[in-house]
Structure formats: C-alpha cells, structure tokens
Amino acid sequence: MPKSLVAISKGDDPEKMVAEVFALLGGVENLVKPRSTVVLKPNAGHPAAAETSVNTSPELVAAVIKEVKKGNPKEVIVAEAAAIGCDSLHVFDVSGIGAAAEAAGARLVDIKREKDLITIPIRDARSDLKKVKLPRFLLEAEHLFDLPIFKSHASMVFTCALKNMKGVVQDITHQQMHMTDLAAAMMDVWSVIRADLIVADLIRPAEGFGPHTTIPVDFGCVVASKDPVALDATACRMVGLGIDKVAYFGAAAERNLGYFEEEDIEVVGRTIAEVQKDLWFPYLEGFDTWPQYTFHTSNACSSCESLVAFTMEKLKALGQYDKNAGCHIVVGSKRDDEMPQGVDPNNVILIGDCVKRFRGKGVGHWSAGCPPLEPHPLWVFIDREDHFEMEPYFRERMAQDEKPWVEHIEMMREQRRKDQDEKG
Numbered sequence: 531m532p533k534s535l536v537a538i539s540k541g542d543d544p545e546k547m548v549a550e551v552f553a554l555l556g557g558v559e560n561l562v563k564p565r566s567t568v569v570l571k572p573n574a575g576h577p578a579a580a581e582t583s584v585n586t587s588p589e590l591v592a593a594v595i596k597e598v599k600k601g602n603p604k605e606v607i608v609a610e611a612a613a614i615g616c617d618s619l620h621v622f623d624v625s626g627i628g629a630a631a632e633a634a635g636a637r638l639v640d641i642k643r644e645k646d647l648i649t650i651p652i653r654d655a656r657s658d659l660k661k662v663k664l665p666r667f668l669l670e671a672e673h674l675f676d677l678p679i680f681k682s683h684a685s686m687v688f689t690c691a692l693k694n695m696k697g698v699v700q701d702i703t704h705q706q707m708h709m710t711d712l713a714a715a716m717m718d719v720w721s722v723i724r725a726d727l728i729v730a731d732l733i734r735p736a737e738g739f740g741p742h743t744t745i746p747v748d749f750g751c752v753v754a755s756k757d758p759v760a761l762d763a764t765a766c767r768m769v770g771l772g773i774d775k776v777a778y779f780g781a782a783a784e785r786n787l788g789y790f791e792e793e794d795i796e797v798v799g800r801t802i803a804e805v806q807k808d809l810w811f812p813y814l815e816g817f818d819t820w821p822q823y824t825f826h827t828s829n830a831c832s833s834c835e836s837l838v839a840f841t842m843e844k845l846k847a848l849g850q851y852d853k854n855a856g857c858h859i860v861v862g863s864k865r866d867d868e869m870p871q872g873v874d875p876n877n878v879i880l881i882g883d884c885v886k887r888f889r890g891k892g893v894g895h896w897s898a899g900c901p902p903l904e905p906h907p908l909w910v911f912i913d914r915e916d917h918f919e920m921e922p923y924f925r926e927r928m929a930q931d932e933k934p935w936v937e938h939i940e941m942m943r944e945q946r947r948k949d950q951d952e953k954g
C-alpha cells in the first residue's frame with residue numbers, strides 16, 4: 531500500500547517555501563494540467579486583518595498563485611463562501627487576500643453570490659446532510675486546491691485541511707451542517723467535492739482561543755499533500771497536538787479520505803522533529819481548571835469538550851463566571867439513557883444535540899447543535915433559555931462580547947508568558 535506523501539518546508543520566504551513543497555510533491559508540471567482552471571480555496575471566513583492569522587495569509591495565497599501559473603493554467607480563481615453572516619468579498623478585502631490574489635493574477639469569486647448551482651446527492655451520507663448545492667464552476671474546474679491556515683478551534687480543537695472545505699457551501703447548508711453531526715457532515719461534503727492538493731499555512735498558525743480570538747505564532751512552515759487527513763495529522767504532530775484528542779480523524783478514516791497513522795505517511799523535506807514546536811490548546815487543559823462547576827462529560831466528543839472550555843473562559847471574561855458557579859453541565863451523553871447521577875435538575879445546562887432528550891423531560895436549559903454554534907452555550911448560561919438556531923442578532927451579540935473577551939485572552943497570554951519565563 532503506497533504511503534501518503536506530506537511535504538514540509540521551513541523558511542522565511544513564502545514563495546520559496548511554496549515552490550519547494552510543489553517540487554517535493556512532483557513539481558508543478560505534475561500538479562497542474564496546462565490550460566486548466568485551478569480554483570484555490572483559502573480560509574477567508576471572517577473579516578480580520580492579515581496579522582491576526584484568522585484567515586490564510588495573503589502571502590501564501592499569492593505564492594501559490596505564482597507557482598500554479600508556472601504550470602500554464604487557463605485561469606486561477608480564488609473562491610470562498612465566508613462564515614455564516616459574513617460577506618466573502620468584504621473578507622477578501624479586509625484580510626488582504628483579495629488584493630494579493632488580484633496582484634498575482636487570479637480572479638476572486640464569492641461562492642455565496644453564485645447563481646449557477648448544481649444539487650449533488652450525498653451517497654451513503656453519515657450525517658443528516660443528504661445533498662449539497664455546489665457552484666458549477668467549482669465542479670467543472672480541473673483542479674481544486676485547499677489553502678487552509680492551521681488554527682486552534684473552539685468547536686473542533688483545531689482547523690486545517692479537512693475543516694476548510696466547509697467553506698464551499700451556501701449559508702443554508704452551512705447552518706444545516708451545524709445542526710447535524712458537524713464532523714460527519716464535513717466528511718460528507720468531502721465525499722462529493724475533493725481537493726486534489728492541500729497547501730497549508732503554518733507560517734504563522736494560531737494558538738489559544740481560536741478560531742476568532744487567535745494568537746499567531748511564528749512557525750515558518752508550509753505543508754502540502756494530496757491527502758487531507760495525512761496533512762492534518764502531520765500538522766498536529768508538528769504543533770504537539772495528539773491526534774487522539776481530535777474526534778474527527780475517525781470520521782475521516784471512515785470515509786476513506788486518507789491516512790492519519792504515522793506508518794502510513796511519508797514526510798519529505800523537513801522532518802517533523804526539525805520543525806516541531808508546541809502550540810497552546812487551552813481547550814484541552816481539563817475540567818479541573820474550573821472547580822466551581824460540575825461537569826458530566828461521559829462519551830463527549832472533543833468538539834463539545836473544547837466548546838465547554840471556551841464557554842468557561844468566556845463566562846469569566848464577561849463577568850458571568852461567579853454568578854453561575856455551582857451549575858452542572860451535561861454534555862455528550864450520547865450513549866446514556868438516564869441523566870448522569872448527581873445532577874441538580876434545577877441548575878443544569880445541557881450542551882449539544884445528544885443531550886436534547888433530557889431537555890424534553892423539562893430539565894435545565896439547552897444549547898442545540900452537534901456541536902453547537904460557538905456562542906450558544908455561553909448565551910444559554912447568561913439568558914437561562916434554550917438557544918437552537920442562528921438568531922437575527924447573532925453577529926451583533928458576538929461583536930458585543932468581543933472586547934472583554936480579547937482583554938481576557940491578553941491577560942491569560944501574559945500570565946502564560948510569565949509562567950513560561952519562571953520555568954525557564
């Protein structure tokens with residue numbers, strides 16, 4: 531069985547690093563058909579400046595366009611459907627991706643504004659997503675290259691190659707994906723539209739409380755592969771994130787999307803050991819961090835566990851932590867029929883679709899979704915009412931929460947720096 535090839539380049543010149551990973555994977559002549567249409571899908575999900583590492587860096591996007599053009603394509607398109615409620619063209623503008631891509635000779639396309647959509651049935655769907663509407667240009671392009679940035683992520687632990695492809699669907703499908711098993715839905719989308727190359731931005735990946743409140747880290751790497759699972763697994767190993775901490779590798783393997791075991795992957799260029807540097811994933815630090823609360827997390831997925839950790843810190847940032855102390859949190863009891871023992875039914879927050887049945891018995895308050903949308907568990911605590919859909923004021927309320935949250939993260943970051951200095 532041939533191994534999946536993953537190329538790692540390290541340096542300070544994105545053009546050189548991109549050229550190197552293309553060469554390591556067989557050269558542009560083997561990766562780009564002459565006179566083809568090449569669609570590049572960066573992570574351009576949120577309106578944030580380049581230095582935040584919320585989106586793929588404009589330098590990486592420009593470097594890939596320049597490299598692809600050496601293969602003499604007919605056209606290079608940079609396409610995105612930004613996060614729900616965000617305008618893709620505005621994100622291209624604010625992130626710097628738009629200007630960089632146009633200067634390098636690519637055309638920008640907002641997938642959300644496309645009218646020529648084709649409905650594709652998802653055979654053997656593993657989530658509730660049974661079909662997906664995709665733009666004709668995307669389906670007819672000879673190449674689709676996935677250009678993610680590596681970031682920590684509240685509801686997925688991290689985001690990179692596999693998750694970035696969620697941004698090829700319309701808002702309505704995006705919402706449906708959040709209302710079913712998101713990891714399985716992501717793999718369902720991959721089963722009908724597959725990127726044939728991934729070039730990942732680990733130049734300045736983001737640690738901390740991503741995906742929005744990012745802390746960029748100088749890492750200086752570009753990673754590429756034709757196998758999205760092998761790429762994500764290798765990126766995790768590069769940043770010290772155990773792949774056993776991330777539930778969706780199993781979902782990807784079930785869909786035969788690629789390999790994540792080390793023995794099935796051949797790393798070329800730099801070795802993992804040469805570039806390895808641990809990033810900070812506060813979502814994985816354990817529930818002992820918040821002793822004022824009682825957590826019932828039997829059978830929870832890493833997605834919901836990291837969301838709970840995110841919610842705890844956000845409660846602190848918004849001055850709500852002490853007010854809600856003593857509360858019980860039930861998450862992930864997907865295989866348990868009975869409410870976990872010891873739960874106070876008058877003071878319980880239920881998180882995720884798999885605990886919905888307890889809400890049906892009139893217990894507590896509930897945040898819907900699998901996993902829920904990031905701010906919903908927090909708002910359930912504050913409002914003491916269920917949150918199960920994307921309300922019209924969703925973005926405005928998120929924006930209101932942002933300032934104290936950013937200040938809180940800065941304080942945590944400062945504390946972490948001090949702790950590290952003390953350790954030497």
Ligand code: SF4
Nearest residue numbers: 831834882883884900
């Ligand atoms: S709702 Fe349940 S099944 Fe879905 S991600 Fe959360 S713990 Fe997993």
